[in-house]
Amino acid sequence: NWDDAMLAECEGVWNHGETSLPMLRAMAAELPVVAAECDASQAVLEDATTGFIVPCHDPAEFARKANLLLKDAAMAERIGKAARRRVEDCFPASAMIAGYETVYRQVHRQLPLVA
Numbered sequence: 001n002w003d004d005a006m007l008a009e010c011e012g013v014w015n016h017g018e019t020s021l022p023m024l025r026a027m028a029a030e031l032p033v034v035a036a037e038c039d040a041s042q043a044v045l046e047d048a049t050t051g052f053i054v055p056c057h058d059p060a061e062f063a064r065k066a067n068l069l070l071k072d073a074a075m076a077e078r079i080g081k082a083a084r085r086r087v088e089d090c091f092p093a094s095a096m097i098a099g100y101e102t103v104y105r106q107v108h109r110q111l112p113l114v115a
Helices: 021-028 039-044 059-071 073-090 093-110
Strands: 006-008 033-036 051-054
Touching: 021 033, 021 039, 021 073, 033 039, 033 059, 039 051, 051 059, 059 073
Parallel strands: 006 033, 033 051
Antiparallel strands: none
16 A cells, blocks of 8 residues: 555655654654665664665655555554654654754844834
8 A cells, every 4th residue: 555655756755854754754644765876864763673765766666665565564664663763863843843942043033023
């Protein structure tokens, strides 16, 4: 079932800094991720542990990894659980919220005062 995996290409992933929010959301939902090699996927995924990173512009390898997850439910579940642990350990919500607060404060300081 294609709803049981998250597939991401470099150009199709919305990046925030060095991370990909769609990938993190999928991982938090225990979905295994197959992503093209880019800064975001390398920062978030541990290849073959929390998902698969495949070379950009290699649709055959992308499809092979996706099919591997679809055919091996135990592997998909193991990778999905490892992905969730990685999100909890490395990308806690509190750290992301603090990062957003920092950005908002910086932007607020740059705004002109309105009389």
